[in-house]
Structures are given as structure tokens and as C-alpha cells.
């Protein structure tokens with residue numbers, strides 16, 4: 334029920350205001366669901382950039398009233414929360430990445446995954462370049478610093494055309510922020526404005542809600558948006574309309590926060606639509622509909638509305654241990670799951686239950702939760718999933734397990750039902766999923782369900798492809814468990 338998939342990263346940037354760093358701090362808090370392994374903020378006073386990063390959540394890295402936030406109190410700020418999709422969970426891979434090159438300083442924050450990172454790094458290393466991290470983000474800085482690129486009329490637009498894969502990027506130069514989104518628009522990125530007129534960018538609009546800013550629009554695929562002292566400027570590094578977008582459908586199904594607007598629609602409303610459609614595609618004769626909180630809740634409400642079966646809370650989630658599966662080690666994940674969901678016996682005992690979840694990845698966690706429902710006295714359990722069976726890994730910034738580990742790989746529905754030990758199982762069809770979305774079906778990536786990768790990928794490359802020599806750097810571990 335708690336899916337074995339992990340977020341990618343979250344970005345936040347703001348130009349102007351005496352409280353820009355505080356707004357970044359709170360903006361990152363609201364994006365914490367996108368990554369909890371590390372957090373960082375880089376800020377500029379107009380001349381010099383400073384950067385502070387650390388392992389763990391925002392509240393740990395930037396403890397209230399602590400020194401880093403005071404030192405970073407400048408008006409031009411970007412921030413990042415990370416889950417590792419390329420490179421391991423190490424402090425050396427935390428972001429923003431701050432560097433100096435021939436044109437001065439730049440700090441970069443990245444959400445996504447470059448599918449040509451290893452190739453580009455090979456090229457640079459062959460000519461003697463040195464890398465200090467094992468993530469794909471540093472490759473972008475090397476591209477920016479390359480002498481033949483520096484001299485181009487628009488170096489940033491030029492180098493973005495060398496990147497392949499999923500990327501929403503924030504570049505902090507001493508005098509401005511440049512926000513870019515890949516030509517397919519795979520990862521989200523949006524533009525907003527605070528009550529005082531300062532412009533902000535973020536992975537999700539939920540970050541704007543937190544700081545009292547309003548959403549202006551989403552950054553377009555292939556667009557660079559500049560925030561500087563004159564306001565906002567836009568340019569395209571890929572001619573609009575020449576690439577059909579491939580927005581990540583999984584952002585809508587699972588990753589994004591319910592109050593965010595993604596691809597022009599509210600995430601909660603979209604998930605309720607999925608639930609209603611799921612009830613039509615896979616009805617069940619049952620007494621109660623329960624969600625797997627929190628990501629299954631909206632779809633369960635929709636399922637209940639459509640089926641007229643009462644909605645209730647069969648699981649209670651502990652909010653004190655963070656979002657499950659955010660830690661990389663399997664042991665930690667298993668422990669987190671046990672701690673995370675408690676069954677409400679009174680809701681499920683003696684009842685025929687529809688359990689609604691957003692997705693199933695490995696299935697081992699789902700199976701464990703089904704068992705706890707049986708132990709609590711559930712009479713029948715009908716599993717309903719608001720997306721199709723996941724059969725393929727993601728190479729665009731979402732960390733699914735390998736193909737072999739996916740529950741739906743080489744298993745038909747009957748075998749999945751038997752594995753989960755449920756009375757019935759029903760997955761949303763891909764057609765049904767896309768019919769609920771705001772944009773035409775062709776504008777969404779669906780590779781994890783049908784294996785159609787819009788950007789060609791090398792399926793043999795692992796997320797640790799850039800870790801050739803066990804480069805490691807540790808921070809003060811005495812604070813790691815706080």
C-alpha cells in the first residue's frame with residue numbers, strides 16, 4: 334500500500350525582499366515530500382553567492398534561529414530538497430551546487446535525471462576534468478564552463494540543448510535566477526508572485542500557498558524564465574510547438590501535493606476523478622471504502638462518491654516519522670512502514686472492504702498491510718489501484734526498483750491477486766487514467782506503464798553509474814539522527 338517509489342527533488346527560488354531566505358526556508362518545507370535526504374540554500378547579495386547544504390530534512394539542516402539562515406539572508410535565493418535519482422545519498426551530492434568558473438559564480442539546483450550524464454562525464458574526464466560529486470548536476474556546470482560554450486550569444490540556452498532527459502533547473506548567478514524546464518516538460522516547474530510583488534519559482538504551487546504567493550503560470554517546456562531586478566523575462570531554447578510534451582503522469586497520480594496545480598489542474602480534484610473512474614471500471618460489492626493515506630485518500634473519496642459505498646478511515650498514519658520510503662536503505666523502509674500505518678479495528682472488523690491506493694510497486698508492503706486488515710477482522714478485501722500496473726522502471730527522475738522487482742512484471746492479474754492475498758484486485762486502465770487528465774493523452778509520459786520512453790534510454794544504466802571510485806564525504810554523524 335505504501336508504494337516503493339521515491340520522490341525526485343524539489344526546487345524553490347525567489348528574487349527580492351528582505352525575507353527572501355525565510356520564504357525559501359518555508360517554501361522548501363512545503364516541498365519536503367519531494368525529497369528528504371538533503372536540503373540546501375544558496376543566496377546572493379547581488380555580487381557574491383553563498384551556499385549551505387546538509388543531510389536530512391529542511392528543519393534539521395536549517396534549524397530555526399540557527400546560523401546558516403542568518404548568514405544566507407540575501408535577496409536573491411534558490412533552495413533545493415533532494416532525493417537521489419542519480420548518485421548516492423551523500424553530502425557531496427547535496428544541492429545547490431556552487432562553483433566558480435571563468436564567468437564568475439553560479440549555483441545550480443536540479444530536479445530530474447539526465448539520461449546522457451555518464452556520456453557527457455566520460456567526455457569531460459577524457460580531457461582531464463575533475464568532478465567532486467557523483468550526481469548528474471555537476472555535469473551541467475562543466476557544460477556551462479566549457480570555453481566553446483561560454484562564448485556563445487546565450488550560453489545557457491546553448492548548453493541546455495546538450496542535455497537529454499528530465500530536468501527542471503534553477504541557476505543562481507550573482508545578479509539573477511534563471512529557471513529552465515526540459516523540452517518535454519517532464520518535471521514540473523511554476524512561476525508565482527508574492528504579495529509584495531517579488532517573483533518566485535517552485536517545483537509545485539503548494540510552495541506558493543505556504544508563503545502567501547499566487548501562481549502565475551507553469552514554466553513551459555523548453556523555456557527559460559529569468560528573474561532579475563527588472564522583473565521576469567522569458568525565452569525559449571527550443572522552439573515552442575516543435576516537441577510534444579511528456580509531462581510525468583506519476584506527478585499527478587502520486588508525487589505532487591494535493592493542493593498543487595500540475596499541468597493546469599488541481600491534484601486533489603484529479604485524483605478524485607481517478608477514484609470515480611476506478612469505481613466505474615472496477616466496481617465492488619462492499620461495506621466501506623478505505624484509503625491508504627495520504628496519497629490514496631483523494632482517489633478513495635472519488636471511489637466512494639461514485640459507488641455510494643461509505644468512505645471511512647481504516648488506516649491511521651503517523652505523521653511523526655516522515656514520508657515512507659524516503660530513506661534509501663531497505664531496512665529503514667521496512668521499519669518505517671510498520672511504524673507508519675495503524676489499522677482502525679472498528680472500521681474494518683467484520684466488513685467487506687475496498688482498499689484504494691494510488692499505485693503498487695513491489696507489492697511487499699501492500700501485502701503486509703492487507704495482512705494487518707485480515708488480522709483486524711476484515712471479512713473481504715477488494716484492492717483497487719488508481720493507476721495501471723507498473724511494469725517498467727523510470728529513467729526520468731523517479732526511483733522505482735528494477736524491472737525484475739516490480740510486482741506486475743511477468744505477473745497477470747490473477748497472480749497479483751494471489752500474491753497480495755486479496756479477494757479481488759482492479760487497476761485503473763491507462764486509457765481511463767489519461768481520460769481524467771486535463772491535457773490530451775499524447776502530452777503525458779506513460780513509460781512506467783507501457784514502456785514507451787519518449788526520450789531514448791539505456792536501460793542498463795543504474796543510478797550509481799557516476800560512482801566509479803567510491804567517492805565519499807561524510808558530515809557530522811552525531812546530528813544525523815536528530
Ligand code: SF4
Nearest residue numbers: 581582583727778781
Ligand atoms: S516513466 Fe512514469 S514516473 Fe517516470 S516520468 Fe514517465 S510517467 Fe513519470
